[in-house]
Amino acid sequence: MSSPASAYEQLLAGREVVVVCGPGGVGKTTVAAASGLLAAGHLGGRVLVLTVDPARRLATALGLDGLDNTEVRVDLVALGVASPRGELWAAQLDTKGSWDDLVRRHAPDERVREAILANAIYRDISTTFVQSHDYIAMERLHELHASGRYDLIVVDTPPSRNAIDFLEAPGRMAEFFGSRLLRWLTAPYRSRLFNVASRPFYTVADRILGQQFLREIADFFILFQTMHSGFVERAEEVETTLRSRRTAFVVVSTLDPAAVVEGAFLVDELAARHLHLGSVVVNRVLPSFLADREAGDAAQRLVDDAAAIALSLEAIADVSLLEQVLREIGGSFLDYGVVATRQGELRRELVSGRPFAVVPWLATEQSDTEGLVRVADALRGEATP
Ligand SMILES: Nc1ncnc2c1ncn2[C@@H]1O[C@H](COP(=O)(O)OP(=O)(O)OP(=O)(O)O)[C@@H](O)[C@H]1O
Ligand SMILES: [Mg+2]
Incomplete structure (x- = not known):
């Protein structure tokens, strides 16, 4: 990579993972895409922008028809970078596909693997559970990072939810697989000699939920238990990646009062969890x-x-x-x-003493790709509080 000029460029040049988070609708996807463009276009190396947001925004912004789990190369010249120094790649998390991959990797044998993939509860969890989405996003990030294929991975996180949930997903998953509740739920199915005292509960549960459903749940958990140690280990590795010095978080916020409150909260939460704040990106700022x-x-x-x-x-x-x-x-x-x-007052409050970058309010009639180059240019420039 060539020598970076601005603090934001130094951040991109010095880290292996940059997680872009922030309140809903503030420009996370835009900033993630622009960061990828900046890093690959001007600093060099192989850069991947991974969006875990199911919306098509990143694909549109990068001039692509669509995105999925498979990483695709982005044409930087078409995005307006005359002679790119590196390569830009993009991928969008496919929750179901990633879960299936994970099961294939961790299942102890073919029988368990096929049984899990065919289980109705598994299919529900892998497609609709928000928390399973968070976990798999972190898991996929870890896998891509460990592959060593990229010098930098920029992660665009999903909208409108507390990004902290997202960060805690690996720990929660490990906890879940080791939990007593799980052992208790699956007890009658693991042992024919289960506690007589709990029998009435299961009888009632059978009546309300239906035996088939309970059976499926139990099957699912028993099958998943066989993958328990693999999961806990992986969850710990994912946490280690997130906490590593090679990972930084970028908190994007606009200067809308509600967004500032949420953005500042996120900054504090990152600090409380000893996660590294790389930069606060203040977006859609009116000219001073x-x-x-x-x-x-x-x-x-x-x-x-x-x-x-x-x-x-x-x-x-x-x-x-x-x-x-x-x-x-x-x-x-x-x-x-x-x-x-x-906005000036709110900006001082949000930024106070932290590394930051400022992106101006761009005219809405600009095309997505034009806007992206301008955002990347803004991130390159040194900003003053
Ligand atoms: N600096 C800017 N000036 C003007 N418009 C902008 C700027 N940055 C982003 N936008 C616009 O704001 C909208 C939201 O941006 P974006 O999708 O990047 O936000 P997000 O935080 O990813 O949203 P979500 O939380 O829904 O994922 C888009 O229409 C985008 O083009
Ligand atoms: Mg987004």
Whole structure:
């Protein structure tokens, strides 16, 4: 990799895994894609952007038709990087496919493997359980990282949920497989001599849930128990990857007050878990010029003196119309100024003493790929608080 200039570039150059997290809708996918573009395009090496968000946003942003578990190469030249130094790859987590792979790897023999894959409860868990999605995402990340195929993996995390759940998925999974509840639930099926006292419970449960369902659950857990040690070991390895110095977290937030609260909370939670905060990316920031006092004074003059100014511009259009336009423009500027000033305060609060990068508010009519290059450029630039 070539020598990086900005702090954000140093972050990308120095880590092997960068997990992009933050509140819903703040630009996580955009920042993850732009980070991949920046790292592969300007720093070099093999870079993978892995999205665990089922939405198609990353594919669209990277100019791809679609994405799945298979990593595909992204055309950096088509994205506007004239002579890319490295390679950019992208993949989207396929929960079901990844679970099946995992079972194939950990099942002790073919019989167990086929039985698990055919089990109805397994099929439900592997396709619909949110927590199973979180776990498998971390698992897949670990697998890709351990493969050594990439110098850097940028992870785009799913929307609108507490990203902490996501980080705790490996630990919870290990706990779950070793849990007493699990042993208790499967007891009557593991042993024909199960406690007579618990028999009434199972009889009632049979009536309510149906024997077939209970049987499937028990089968599933018994089968999964055979993979227990493999799972716990893997979960611990995934945790080690997350805690490693080679992994950093990027917290993205806008300066919307609710997002700032959630973003700051996330930053604190990362610290409490001894996870490494690489950068706070403040996205969709209004230009500081809007909060500039002299600019505000000028806008106020436009409003106050609209009549006189309109008169001096008589050649352009109807004077009363011009007066109205000038008042409107000046007034809007002052309104934006109020928002920009508030954004400045919130930004100081969010960033306080932490490494950060700022991405400006981009015009919405820009295409996804154009926007991506601009976000990458912003991440390259040194920002001031
Ligand atoms: N700097 C920016 N300026 C203007 N629009 C932006 C900027 N960054 C992102 N957006 C737009 O905001 C929307 C949300 O962005 P994105 O999908 O990256 O957010 P997200 O955090 O991944 O959302 P989710 O939580 O739903 O996954 C998109 O339409 C994107 O184009
Ligand atoms: Mg997203």
